[in-house]
Amino acid sequence: xxxxxxxxxxxxxxxxxxxxxxxxxxxxxxxxxxxxxxxxxxxxxxxxxxxxxxxxxxxxxxxxxxxxxxxxxxxxxxxxxxxxxxxxxxxxxxxxxxxxxxxxxxxxxxxxxxxxxxxxxxxxxxxxxxxxxxxxxxxxxxxxxxxxxxxxxxxxxxxxxxxxxxxxxxxxxxxxxxxxxxxxxxxxxxxxxxxxxxxxxxxxxxxxxxxxxxxxxxxxxxxxxxxxxxxxxxxxxxxxxxxxxxxxxxxxxxxxxxxxxxxxxxxxxxxxxxxxxxxxxxxxxxxxxxxxxxxxxxxxxxxxxxxxxxxxxxxxxxxxxxxxxxxxxxxxxxxxxxxxxxxxxxxxxxxxxxxxxxxxxxxxxxxxxxxxxxxxxxxxxxxxxxxxxxxxxxxxxxxxxxxxxxxxxxxxxxxxxxxxxxxxxxxxxxxxxxxxxxxxxxxxxxxxxxxxxxxxxxxxxxxxxx
Amino acid sequence: xxxxxxxxxxxxxxxxxxxxxxxxxxxxxxxxxxxxxxxxxxxxxxxxxxxxxxxxxxxxxxxxxxxxxxxxxxxxxxxxxxxxxxxxxxxxxxxxxxxxxxxxxxxxxxxxxxxxxxxxxxxxxxxxxxxxxxxxxxxxxxxxxxxxxxxxxxxxxxxxxxxxxxxxxxxxxxxxxxxxxxxxxxxxxxxxxxxxxxxxxxxxxxxxxxxxxxxxxxxxxxxxxxxxxxxxxxxxxxxxxxxxxxxxxxxxxxxxxxxxxxxxxxxxxxxxxxxxxxxxxxxxxxxxxxxxxxxxxxxxxxxxxxxxxxxxxxxxxxxxxxxxxxxxxxxxxxxxxxxxxxxxxxxxxxxxxxxxxxxxxxxxxxxx
Numbered sequence: 001x002x003x004x005x006x007x008x009x010x011x012x013x014x015x016x017x018x019x020x021x022x023x024x025x026x027x028x029x030x031x032x033x034x035x036x037x038x039x040x041x042x043x044x045x046x047x048x049x050x051x052x053x054x055x056x057x058x059x060x061x062x063x064x065x066x067x068x069x070x071x072x073x074x075x076x077x078x079x080x081x082x083x084x085x086x087x088x089x090x091x092x093x094x095x096x097x098x099x100x101x102x103x104x105x106x107x108x109x110x111x112x113x114x115x116x117x118x119x120x121x122x123x124x125x126x127x128x129x130x131x132x133x134x135x136x137x138x139x140x141x142x143x144x145x146x147x148x149x150x151x152x153x154x155x156x157x158x159x160x161x162x163x164x165x166x167x168x169x170x171x172x173x174x175x176x177x178x179x180x181x182x183x184x185x186x187x188x189x190x191x192x193x194x195x196x197x198x199x200x201x202x203x204x205x206x207x208x209x210x211x212x213x214x215x216x217x218x219x220x221x222x223x224x225x226x227x228x229x230x231x232x233x234x235x236x237x238x239x240x241x242x243x244x245x246x247x248x249x250x251x252x253x254x255x256x257x258x259x260x261x262x263x264x265x266x267x268x269x270x271x272x273x274x275x276x277x278x279x280x281x282x283x284x285x286x287x288x289x290x291x292x293x294x295x296x297x298x299x300x301x302x303x304x305x306x307x308x309x310x311x312x313x314x315x316x317x318x319x320x321x322x323x324x325x326x327x328x329x330x331x332x333x334x335x336x337x338x339x340x341x342x343x344x345x346x347x348x349x350x351x352x353x354x355x356x357x358x359x360x361x362x363x364x365x366x367x368x369x370x371x372x373x374x375x376x377x378x379x380x381x382x383x384x385x386x387x388x389x390x391x392x393x394x395x396x397x398x399x400x401x402x403x404x405x406x407x408x409x410x411x412x413x414x415x416x417x418x419x420x421x422x423x424x425x426x427x428x429x430x431x432x433x434x435x436x437x438x439x440x441x442x443x444x445x446x447x448x449x450x451x452x453x454x455x456x457x458x459x460x461x462x463x464x465x466x
Numbered sequence: 467x468x469x470x471x472x473x474x475x476x477x478x479x480x481x482x483x484x485x486x487x488x489x490x491x492x493x494x495x496x497x498x499x500x501x502x503x504x505x506x507x508x509x510x511x512x513x514x515x516x517x518x519x520x521x522x523x524x525x526x527x528x529x530x531x532x533x534x535x536x537x538x539x540x541x542x543x544x545x546x547x548x549x550x551x552x553x554x555x556x557x558x559x560x561x562x563x564x565x566x567x568x569x570x571x572x573x574x575x576x577x578x579x580x581x582x583x584x585x586x587x588x589x590x591x592x593x594x595x596x597x598x599x600x601x602x603x604x605x606x607x608x609x610x611x612x613x614x615x616x617x618x619x620x621x622x623x624x625x626x627x628x629x630x631x632x633x634x635x636x637x638x639x640x641x642x643x644x645x646x647x648x649x650x651x652x653x654x655x656x657x658x659x660x661x662x663x664x665x666x667x668x669x670x671x672x673x674x675x676x677x678x679x680x681x682x683x684x685x686x687x688x689x690x691x692x693x694x695x696x697x698x699x700x701x702x703x704x705x706x707x708x709x710x711x712x713x714x715x716x717x718x719x720x721x722x723x724x725x726x727x728x729x730x731x732x733x734x735x736x737x738x739x740x741x742x743x744x745x746x747x748x749x750x751x752x753x754x755x756x757x758x759x760x761x762x763x764x765x766x767x768x769x770x771x772x773x774x775x776x777x778x779x780x781x782x783x784x785x786x787x788x789x790x791x792x793x794x795x796x797x798x799x800x801x802x803x804x805x806x807x808x809x810x811x812x813x814x815x816x817x818x819x820x821x822x823x824x825x826x827x828x829x830x831x832x833x834x
Binding site: 001005006007009010011013014015042043045046181182184185186188189192200204393394397400401402403404405408435438439442443446447448450451452453454455456 | 469470472473474475476477479480483484485487488489491492518519521524527528531532535538541542543544545548552553554555556557559573574619620621
């Protein structure tokens, strides 16, 4: 089920909130678990079984690791459990990719499995892995209540699109969490902003990107429009969904981690990745990069660690070569920055921002392309290597029609709106104006988003394929 | 306003909004038809183990939830205002407003569709008309975008190239150009169609090119209720409505119209006043979509016959031509196989006119 759907907003969510708040405290996790199962089964009924097996794997492994604390058995359990989790992910997400490449390399024709990707498998698998590893490292105690663990893994606000919540971050909240008007109001604010980002901005930009993909006429300007629009779309789509997850979590009493912090104002790629999909970046840092030795190894080892982590980051996003290349593309820039560029970037902020925007924009052309050929066509087109005309009448139309959306998205991707509101709130009159405006803003955005959803506009969520 | 009060207001207002609409969705009476969109709305899907397991219940429910949402038309209007007014987009789902007219962007020009349309027309020509004593004519009706889209900065077909392409593909038919006779106000503001009272000159040109002299003297009548065309409901923004005017004269009033829609001949009027107050008042002209209609003129002073292969634009035009023919046969091959025409019409000594709007020609897969 999509957050940005009529079914979720006006059928599922009100029922869940009603039941959740009427349920006694000790049964709230059960209510949350049942809601999450319905939420997941709505889109993928058969894969509820897969998620259940994954949860059982984590639950049993956690208990065994704690029981054999310090012994070799604990390590063996860790390995077996991790291999089961990774095995599921590998089979359901990557099997056909490996078969295709095996066939290409050997000339054989092993039939593809054509398995439908279970929604959210990458997210919940990483959560189960982090739980088992945290128990092994003694960063968290094993959960003895399977309902609580299942509620953590399947928690519907973050189940299908993150953020990737660490068990150690919410373990205490699973036992004891508070609900208050201020928390609920804050959750509503964050949720509505996320809903607006997704439905009003990302979907509109999605239409423009679709027009590019479907058009047979290409031009230099159209390639640039696409690169800008897609970079903004993916940010508003994903960060909008993350905001909705954080907002819903807060309504239910959880504090989920922030996943985006205005990435497009970064002055280096290093900084960009501290602001973009934060929960994934920190997951790879803590569970792959540091265990590999991080930067406390030889220079060559350090290089290897960066390349491995970024290849895996790319591969996590999708079972295709362009995702691996996308990850390695960032690895190259991160290595260059680490070894010499970063110190220069710190001196020239404007140049740094321009460099980040250009680098990231090109990366998302690779990310969003069907294959590397079409990515290179677009990148070549942007820089005039494809002999394309500057612009055509059709593309001029799209540019004029979507200019306000693009400008609004570009401003919305910076902290400027937040700064304006914060500054206005500093004066007494400003604070009153902000308070009054806020309620109109929240109702207005919700009504507008509802209107777009009722109209059945273009609405797929981009990160579902991950 | 202190922070606590502000939070309470946010929670109460948003809860009222969410739970109010939710309750309305759950217990409100479902509509099964949308007048404004002119389509059937989805009904509540049946819940069963098999529909849940195969996922069809969920996907059907999503459509049902959108279709039957409370105040659906008002919300669609909010979306149009947001798209066209706030985000200043040049169209909303392809629909746009300019010079007081609503229209839908027709773009791009499809070579494949033109090929299909001409193939259908040529197929009829080869099977039934070639080597017969018939005069075959062809005319393209430019849609209102021809007079609106480019001027208002919207995407537009290259109409001269479009018409030239169709002329070349049907070069064994005599082409009758009517583009120069049309202008934007010859079309309804809120609909795709042309206005009958504004196309007398078109009827005269067609008759003249087919060798007949049309007097073109009519009495103009007007329907009492306003006409909200197809775009009115689709855009869901209140704009100035149209009035339907219709023309009568002695020939039109006395002619006999027979429909074969049900398989049996049924007499219908030139103007159907029941349809005039129905879901699509434009259907008052010859009762709307019909694969095969004959109009007979008992007062004709000749025995000339005309066969028109047409779309819905032909419904309002054909009555204007009846005074110079003893019989007009209207064939709509969107609703019948073109191969079946031979069984319905004996082609001999007739004028045959193929007349299609650019909207149909550029989306011609419906022509069978």
